[in-house]
Amino acid sequence: MTVGQTVLGAAPPLGVPLLDAHLVVDRGAFRLDLPLTIDPGEVVALLGPNGAGKTTALRTLAGLLPLSAGHLTLAGRDLDHPGRRVWTPTERRPIGVVFQDYLLFPHLSALDNVAFGPRRHGMNRHQARHRAAEWLARMGLTEHVRRKPRQLSGGQAQRVALARALAVAPALLLLDEPLAALDARTRLDTRAQLQQHLAAHAGATLLVTHDPLDALVLADRLVIIEHGHVVQEGSAATITAQPRTDYVARLVGLNLYRGRATGHSILLADGFRLTTGDQHDGEVFVAFPPSAVALHPGQPDGSPRNTWPATIAGIQRHGDNLRIQLTGPIEVAADVTPAAAAQLRLTPGQPVWAAVKAAETRAYPAG
Structure with a gap:
């Protein structure tokens, strides 16, 4: 042989x-x-x-x-x-x-x-x-x-x-x-x-x-x-x-939530709503990368359809960026550059506003 x-x-x-x-x-x-x-x-x-x-x-x-x-x-x-x-x-x-x-x-x-x-x-x-x-x-x-x-x-x-x-x-x-x-x-x-x-x-x-x-x-x-x-x-x-569990989402580096969609609006289990660019009806997952999350010192104006107040729970280095863990109406990970983190003076416990454009999200059936 x-x-x-x-x-x-x-x-x-x-x-x-x-x-x-x-x-x-x-x-x-x-x-x-x-x-x-x-x-x-x-x-x-x-x-x-x-x-x-x-x-x-x-x-x-x-x-x-x-x-x-x-x-x-x-x-x-x-x-x-x-x-x-x-x-x-x-x-x-x-x-x-x-x-x-x-x-x-x-x-x-x-x-x-x-x-x-x-x-x-x-x-x-x-x-x-x-x-x-x-x-x-x-x-x-x-x-x-x-x-x-x-x-x-x-x-x-x-x-x-x-x-x-x-x-x-x-x-x-x-x-x-x-x-x-x-x-x-x-x-x-x-x-x-x-x-x-x-x-x-x-x-x-x-x-x-x-x-x-x-x-x-x-x-x-x-x-x-x-x-x-x-x-x-x-x-x-x-x-x-299309990750289908929290573990898989973390594995591939995405924020993942489950909720009920009516058109472009998704109601999550805790009552928080996300607007997505995809249109569905019924149980769905909605996912977006940490890089899609923008942080602001105050409530932002302009195009983002999804904005909410959050608190910084942790900051870790992630490649060339910083991975920011946020608590609030939903838990979310955001990636920012060191320069942006310094400009915003991000520290654990600090209140910020998070924003995600609807076009940056993906929704797909949960069934």
């Missing part, structure tokens, strides 16, 4: 997902109920706040935690199906895993770390090392094959871990926060390299991450879970355009 080939077993027919799973896991008061499909060559990012069930899903797929109900079918083969009393242990699953801390064997060289999986799958020492050398060359690590993990940089260790996972030709590749341990500069370079390697992987890939940028850059599709259930799923463009 050459580098880049993937063992798919009895590969599913065209149009049938490579991974077809319904992960149901009961853990005391918590229940994961996650339908999940991934096509060959597709990268899916699983996102959610702490405690949403991401780690439970990962452990279940890897065979470290059994299903309570549902099924897990990979490449046409049932790996876990409680109703049929089917259970496949971790070592017999065609799955590769890259852990957040990589978990490289500290006493083995990079070459032998990567060769470990093929050896476990029945290759002799020479064959396994040859396979490992191929993968390390593909990762640009030929000069580092004899180094131990402690002699590698963070980015190099991440690539060794990825090579180790791919060297067993997995039908499913699991990535658990694969860039979280890297500093900002290394993360940028490694993300670009990882994107190239994932594009060449013929199997299915599940990326578990907290980082929206990792998800947006690396994944073809996003699945977002909260409290063990899917709350939104789709392409990055769809989700960033």
Whole structure:
């Protein structure tokens, strides 16, 4: 087998997902109920706040935690199906895993770390090392094959871990926060390299991450879970355009509210009204970016259709701007330049007026 080939077993027919799973896991008061499909060559990012069930899903797929109900079918083969009393242990699953801390064997060289999986799958020492050398060359690590993990940089260790996972030709590749341990500069370079390697992987890939940028850059599709259930799923463009929960809105950097629309007017739950450029009737979400919020020392005149008094609750640096958290009839985030903040002399506890033009808002059905 050459580098880049993937063992798919009895590969599913065209149009049938490579991974077809319904992960149901009961853990005391918590229940994961996650339908999940991934096509060959597709990268899916699983996102959610702490405690949403991401780690439970990962452990279940890897065979470290059994299903309570549902099924897990990979490449046409049932790996876990409680109703049929089917259970496949971790070592017999065609799955590769890259852990957040990589978990490289500290006493083995990079070459032998990567060769470990093929050896476990029945290759002799020479064959396994040859396979490992191929993968390390593909990762640009030929000069580092004899180094131990402690002699590698963070980015190099991440690539060794990825090579180790791919060297067993997995039908499913699991990535658990694969860039979280890297500093900002290394993360940028490694993300670009990882994107190239994932594009060449013929199997299915599940990326578990907290980082929206990792998800947006690396994944073809996003699945977002909260409290063990899917709350939104789709392409990055769809989700960033129309977030449907507060968590998703924060993830993509939008202010989000839910209310009842009558034409261009939206009545929020607390009685506050927003005017939007879109026209709807019924339950809707309305969203706008923090950059659309203008701050004024007094009540503004002129074109903004939405103005209200607010109080500054907090000020944080956000990229080149300052992110201002406001309380009042609605809680809202506003982005202003440092120059504007200095001119307005913004400080926590200060009263201001907020304004958003109707044309800067987006409204869409909540159903």
